[in-house]
Amino acid sequence: MPFRYFGKINYTPYTKVAEFADELHKGNLVGSKCNDCGEKSFPPRADCANCMSGDFKLVKVKPNGTLVTFTTIHSPPDGFEDIAPYTLGLVDLEEGGRLLSWFENTEPEDIKIGMKVKVIPKIFEEIEEIKLYYALEKE
Amino acid sequence: MKVGIVGVGHGKFGRRSDATVQELAFEAFKAALEDTKNLERKDIDAVIIGSSPEYHKQRSIPGVITEYIGMNDKPTWLTEAACASASAALMSAYMAIKSGLHDTVLVLGVQKMTELNTAEIQSLMGRVGDVQWESIFGTTFPGYYAMYAAKHMNVYGTTPKQMAKTAVKSHHYGAMNPYAMFQKEITIEKALASPMVADPLRVYDCCANADGAAALILTKDDLAKEFHETPVWIEGTGSASAPISVLRRPDMTSIPSAVAAAKQAYKMAGVKAGDVKVADVHDCFTIAEIIALEDVGFVKKGEGGKFEEEGQTYIGGKHPVNVDGGLKSKGHPVGATGASQTVEIVKQVRGEAGKRQVEGADIGLTHNVGGIGQYCFVNIYGR
Numbered sequence: 001m002p003f004r005y006f007g008k009i010n011y012t013p014y015t016k017v018a019e020f021a022d023e024l025h026k027g028n029l030v031g032s033k034c035n036d037c038g039e040k041s042f043p044p045r046a047d048c049a050n051c052m053s054g055d056f057k058l059v060k061v062k063p064n065g066t067l068v069t070f071t072t073i074h075s076p077p078d079g080f081e082d083i084a085p086y087t088l089g090l091v092d093l094e095e096g097g098r099l100l101s102w103f104e105n106t107e108p109e110d111i112k113i114g115m116k117v118k119v120i121p122k123i124f125e126e127i128e129e130i131k132l133y134y135a136l137e138k139e
Numbered sequence: 140m141k142v143g144i145v146g147v148g149h150g151k152f153g154r155r156s157d158a159t160v161q162e163l164a165f166e167a168f169k170a171a172l173e174d175t176k177n178l179e180r181k182d183i184d185a186v187i188i189g190s191s192p193e194y195h196k197q198r199s200i201p202g203v204i205t206e207y208i209g210m211n212d213k214p215t216w217l218t219e220a221a222c223a224s225a226s227a228a229l230m231s232a233y234m235a236i237k238s239g240l241h242d243t244v245l246v247l248g249v250q251k252m253t254e255l256n257t258a259e260i261q262s263l264m265g266r267v268g269d270v271q272w273e274s275i276f277g278t279t280f281p282g283y284y285a286m287y288a289a290k291h292m293n294v295y296g297t298t299p300k301q302m303a304k305t306a307v308k309s310h311h312y313g314a315m316n317p318y319a320m321f322q323k324e325i326t327i328e329k330a331l332a333s334p335m336v337a338d339p340l341r342v343y344d345c346c347a348n349a350d351g352a353a354a355l356i357l358t359k360d361d362l363a364k365e366f367h368e369t370p371v372w373i374e375g376t377g378s379a380s381a382p383i384s385v386l387r388r389p390d391m392t393s394i395p396s397a398v399a400a401a402k403q404a405y406k407m408a409g410v411k412a413g414d415v416k417v418a419d420v421h422d423c424f425t426i427a428e429i430i431a432l433e434d435v436g437f438v439k440k441g442e443g444g445k446f447e448e449e450g451q452t453y454i455g456g457k458h459p460v461n462v463d464g465g466l467k468s469k470g471h472p473v474g475a476t477g478a479s480q481t482v483e484i485v486k487q488v489r490g491e492a493g494k495r496q497v498e499g500a501d502i503g504l505t506h507n508v509g510g511i512g513q514y515c516f517v518n519i520y521g522r
Contacts, residue, residue, distance in 0.1 A: 007275025071285035077265025080277035
């Protein structure tokens with residue numbers, strides 16, 4: 001599952017953490033863990049921010065977190081016109097790291113800073129080519 | 140050795156369907172030369188261009204501009220730090236003079252944004268953030284600042300009305316600035332009724348893309364008096380970076396690079412925030428001005444909104460800020476903005492700002508943010 005399948009529009013088909021897309025396809029949210037110093041990161045990164053080692057593995061991350069802040073986009077960029085308006089949330093994951101995505105299956109009035117959210121791996125059903133992403137939902 | 144600014148020039152900002160990027164640069168350069176005393180093109184040793192190249196059809200603009208303004212065979216290059224590109228150029232000029240490599244350097248901030256069609260702009264605007272993990276969810280520039288605004292409102296009780304009040308002030312001074320894109324006053328009701336762009340930011344919370352140029356001529360102290368009666372000195376300069384990705388930002392109510400850059404600039408200049416009499420801060424959005432007031436230390440953390448509501452950033456208030464109309468009213472030709480801010484503060488410090496003059500403005504400050512804060516430059520100017 002090449003990384004180019006990740007995102008409604010993908011701008012970075014090549015990355016050292018391409019296996020992230022395979023895991024997402026299997027329904028797993030994964031971050032990186034440095035094999036030398038143990039530093040964890042979400043989103044995953046190939047090069048350890050702490051010790052600079054390039055030796056890492058992808059490890060499952062608990063898909064739960066707290067909403068840091070959010071916005072509803074009324075004026076979308078190229079390629080997102082069909083889903084606007086959509087609400088983006090910034091989430092602090094329970095096990096560390098941060099994630100940004102949009103809300104699905106959640107009433108707008110229920111979206112509040114500090115709320116608990118879960119992250120759900122998804123496949124775009126309306127797009128012919130496979131496209132993977134993750135969405136936020138109220139926990 | 141001190142570095143002084145001895146010439147400033149500003150072109151008209153806005154939708155400049157009448158001019159190419161080099162023609163815009165020429166206007167500002169000519170005005171800067173006319174602002175000096177006895178300085179001619181042959182006295183300038185290098186040309187540093189501040190600009191964001193992705194907006195131009197013309198590739199590698201420093202060569203084209205340097206040729207058009209008649210500065211061949213002087214060296215030229217581009218500095219890029221998104222919306223802070225001209226401040227990066229200013230810092231490069233400062234370094235070139237301080238090092239002894241050059242005596243006199245031209246800084247030209249210039250941007251032509253409207254030659255791209257709407258689709259090209261929309262596509263570019265969809266890639267302002269981290270494209271691997273964020274842009275794929277349809278983030279936008281207003282969207283990022285909207286997330287800052289929502290958090291600031293949540294933590295400190297900042298209100299949409301306080302943001303609207305900031306826009307009203309910007310337009311009040313923009314109406315008095317002949318170089319501004321929007322020279323019209325607005326009301327708080329009009330701002331609050333404008334369409335939502337990215338909740339809670341409305342149309343009047345956002346600056347507009349524009350074309351334009353601004354030029355600065357810098358020289359070393361023993362030449363400065365020859366070229367201007369009142370050289371304005373760069374007393375302090377600071378710059379810092381922060382993650383572009385909001386996924387790696389600890390706080391969503393402050394721009395960490397701005398806090399760091401301001402600290403460096405104050406230390407170098409030997410002044411405190413309270414000593415600054417006039418400032419231009421990077422108000423790409425109203426919330427950005429409110430956060431800037433806090434980041435450079437004009438107010439305590441969380442009190443920026445209240446400060447705006449009380450009118451303390453107007454002339455006569457505790458800290459006059461963006462009394463040239465700011466990015467909000469002048470328009471934001473990305474690469475030109477940092478130079479435009481410096482033009483304003485130089486004029487203020489000289490006492491030449493006319494009806495927008497802040498009395499006794501002997502110390503001025505510019506705060507220029509690149510992107511969503513991945514770059515920030517803060518400068519302090521004195522007489």
